[in-house]
Amino acid sequence: MSIAVVGLGYVGLPLACKFADNGEYVFGIDVNEEKVNTINKGILPFGEDEPGLIELFERVIKSGRLKATDDFSVCREVDAIFICTQTPIDEITKEPIYDALKNAVLNVGKNIKPGILVVVESTVAPYTMEKMVKPILEEASGLKVGKDLQLVHCPERIAPGVTLLHIETMHRVVGGNTKEGIERAIQYYRKIVKGDLDPTDWLTAEVVKTVENAERDLKIAFANEIAMACEAIGIDYSQVRKFVNKAPLRDLVFPGPGVGGHCIPKDPYLFIYALKGKFKPKLLLTARKVNEKMPEHVVELVKKALKKNKIQMKDAIVTILGYAYKENTDDTRNTPAEEVRKLLEKKVKEVRVHDPHVNTKFVEKDLIKCIQDADCLVLVTAHNEYKELSPEILTQHLRHKIIVDTRNFLPEMEGFTQICLGVGK
Ligand code: SAJ
Numbered sequence: 402m403s404i405a406v407v408g409l410g411y412v413g414l415p416l417a418c419k420f421a422d423n424g425e426y427v428f429g430i431d432v433n434e435e436k437v438n439t440i441n442k443g444i445l446p447f448g449e450d451e452p453g454l455i456e457l458f459e460r461v462i463k464s465g466r467l468k469a470t471d472d473f474s475v476c477r478e479v480d481a482i483f484i485c486t487q488t489p490i491d492e493i494t495k496e497p498i499y500d501a502l503k504n505a506v507l508n509v510g511k512n513i514k515p516g517i518l519v520v521v522e523s524t525v526a527p528y529t530m531e532k533m534v535k536p537i538l539e540e541a542s543g544l545k546v547g548k549d550l551q552l553v554h555c556p557e558r559i560a561p562g563v564t565l566l567h568i569e570t571m572h573r574v575v576g577g578n579t580k581e582g583i584e585r586a587i588q589y590y591r592k593i594v595k596g597d598l599d600p601t602d603w604l605t606a607e608v609v610k611t612v613e614n615a616e617r618d619l620k621i622a623f624a625n626e627i628a629m630a631c632e633a634i635g636i637d638y639s640q641v642r643k644f645v646n647k648a649p650l651r652d653l654v655f656p657g658p659g660v661g662g663h664c665i666p667k668d669p670y671l672f673i674y675a676l677k678g679k680f681k682p683k684l685l686l687t688a689r690k691v692n693e694k695m696p697e698h699v700v701e702l703v704k705k706a707l708k709k710n711k712i713q714m715k716d717a718i719v720t721i722l723g724y725a726y727k728e729n730t731d732d733t734r735n736t737p738a739e740e741v742r743k744l745l746e747k748k749v750k751e752v753r754v755h756d757p758h759v760n761t762k763f764v765e766k767d768l769i770k771c772i773q774d775a776d777c778l779v780l781v782t783a784h785n786e787y788k789e790l791s792p793e794i795l796t797q798h799l800r801h802k803i804i805v806d807t808r809n810f811l812p813e814m815e816g817f818t819q820i821c822l823g824v825g826k
Pocket of ligand 1: 558
């Protein structure tokens with residue numbers, strides 16, 4: 402059997418590898434020619450930190466079971482197609498940007514034969530399958546969804562850092578508009594997924610995915626709000642969280658410098674977008690605003706820490722530790738560190754950024770060079786590497802022993818000004 406996976410990103414490439422490793426011949430389709438060539442040379446284009454991915458990738462490339470191409474005509478030769486293109490939102494309007502998805506669906510539609518199964522893994526706003534994907538597919542192919550071809554929505558549920566584990570273990574909703582389509586999709590996923598494969602309809606599947614991330618965003622916003630309240634009244638949120646979570650059915654999460662990643666910051670907006678004219682949610686928007694304001698709060702903590710040491714912001718050299726949005730990954734999508742960096746650059750003398758996992762032009766790899774003569778460290782991402790930051794090293798290289806810790810990650814250090822998010826003093 403052969404399949405095609407469209408969109409070889411953080412979701413599509415691991416999915417293509419898992420299918421290739423489990424009996425399928427896979428055409429990985431991507432519009433980025435450079436990425437296609439890199440993959441066919443046996444070089445993993447990203448995600449070296451993903452446990453197991455590089456070994457899996459090299460195995461399936463070597464076996465010839467995964468081939469990358471930018472040619473959609475391969476869709477004529479396969480039995481099933483999985484679309485995993487990104488679905489970002491517009492920074493200003495917060496509405497979905499479906500260009501990549503539309504392009505994928507259109508090109509798939511132009512190159513399919515009757516009997517094909519098309520699965521959309523991309524996260525989409527509710528109603529998108531019915532109102533956008535289906536009509537484009539039918540128009541481009543001249544086929545009828547549910548009759549000549551089957552269309553399913555099985556939203557991805559992976560987290561960077563545990564991608565392969567999540568593909569194997571996460572329960573999935575399989576939304577379709579025919580029993581046949583759902584059953585055929587479940588047959589494919591059963592080859593790589595040990596979790597539940599729960600049949601449902603398109604709309605429910607779309608709502609499940611956007612709501613599960615809206616719920617997480619809400620919980621993080623709640624943690625952030627209570628953490629700022631704890632700062633204001635002079636207690637330690639981490640103690641509050643520890644004791645509250647001893648109560649049944651309680652599950653306070655951790656405060657942070659903001660919410661990054663490819664899904665949590667945007668999926669609530671996808672859900673809100675679909676409700677337009679039907680229902681106006683208040684909580685979800687408020688949660689988004691709380692989380693989007695956290696970088697400003699981090700800068701306030703920097704100002705407070707410097708002021709405690711009679712240092713003017715305009716005279717300070719500040720080093721940001723961690724640029725990835727998630728610890729021990731190289732993923733910088735929607736990272737709050739970028740907002741912290743931009744805000745600080747307007748206020749302090751010099752901003753430096755360190756991250757051992759991220760290869761971006763302004764991100765420094767040499768930690769000592771990055772902290773040398775700095776007046777304040779701001780820990781934004783709790784990479785394991787920062788556990789090695791001893792008081793001795795810091796005392797030797799910092800100009801002032803000041804730390805703003807947005808993850809409550811570093812141990813207390815004698816003689817340092819340490820301000821932790823959520824800890825009032
Ligand atoms: N964050 C906090 N406090 C927390 C947890 C997270 O501030 O207690 C921040 C993180 O620092 C990060 C952002 O929120 O900036 C998102 O973190 P996340 O742990 O939710 O990780 P993601 O973005 O990888 O979320 C994905 C989601 N999976 C999919 O959309 C398929 C999410 O639904 C999962 O719960 C999460 O992975 C996971 O780790 O399981």
